Amino acid sequence: MLVHMSRPMTGKRACETPTQMRCCWTVTEHEGRTVNITSQMVKELRDKTNAGMMDCKKALTETSGDMEKAIDLLRQKGLAVAQKRAGRATSEGLVETYIQADGKLGVMVEVNCETDFVAKSDAFIEFAKNVTAQVAESTATTTAELLEQKFVKNPALTIQDMLNEMVAKLGENSGVKRFVKFNEGLVENYIHAGGKLGVMVELACDNDAVAKNAEFSEFAKNICMHIAAANPVSISREEVPADLAERERNIFIQQAIDSGKPANIAEKMVGGKMDRFFAESCLLEQKFVKNPDISIQDLIKEVATKLGATISIKRFARFQVGA
16 A cells, blocks of 8 residues: 555545645555555544544555544554543543742643542553653643654654543543643642642742742742632633623613613613622632632732832632643
8 A cells, every 4th residue: 555645636536625725645556556645534532532643644644545444443453542431421530730849840630530439540540740741851731742642752652542541441532622821930839629720820029039939939829829729710800701791781781770780770880790700700809718808919019018029910810620
């Protein structure tokens, strides 16, 4: 069998879309029959088997594009061990974090499985730790990109290979749901409820000595714990998604109209209700869970003044398993 890259073709053998035309392989069998293997076929096989992209392309090549034969071939090679489990719900799992020794790089990952029993197993926890190590060294921005990468500690395997091996060993559908990587400030984290809830915060501080201070570390940890408890939507009201703010505004207006207020009066009443919404939803405006007499913005000013530094919250992430 001869395999070569082909240019876009016309007629019956043409790829169906412009994207496929740029990602099309032609397989020529001994008897001269040709079969087009497109990126869509590779994706379909990946979705059905959870095997790696290159393994899927190779299997389709070796089977002249026959999907079912390709699935059987991958199963024979042990590359599609997760196939029969791929449709099962993965509502359990684990949030794992890693912070570099200098605190200037942090990673948080959520890995899912079917049961809490597997989530607590050594093999599952080890996989989660390996994924955080990969993200720390990776430039991947999506889980799909991450799964295709060679594992930094063992380039003979991709992250997808490792996932498939774990699924085969533990017998449950599993996957990497999401991850974040912070490397533009000072990072702190907090894990709650045995790994079911994780928070990572990135802070800015203009004084390196202060950033190493125990009081600063305690402040950063308190911010993480507050986010875990209060679940803010954004740091400030300016960062609240426009569609969310508009939806809340429309609800408040309709409530006022339903209570008998004219539309023009209802519009005027919305301002106060939106202020309350922002106060409950935006991190800087929320009341500090450990001291409801002050807001998070007040807490930042208090700590900054005491330590003699300029401090701000750059960004945060909150992962809750199953949410």
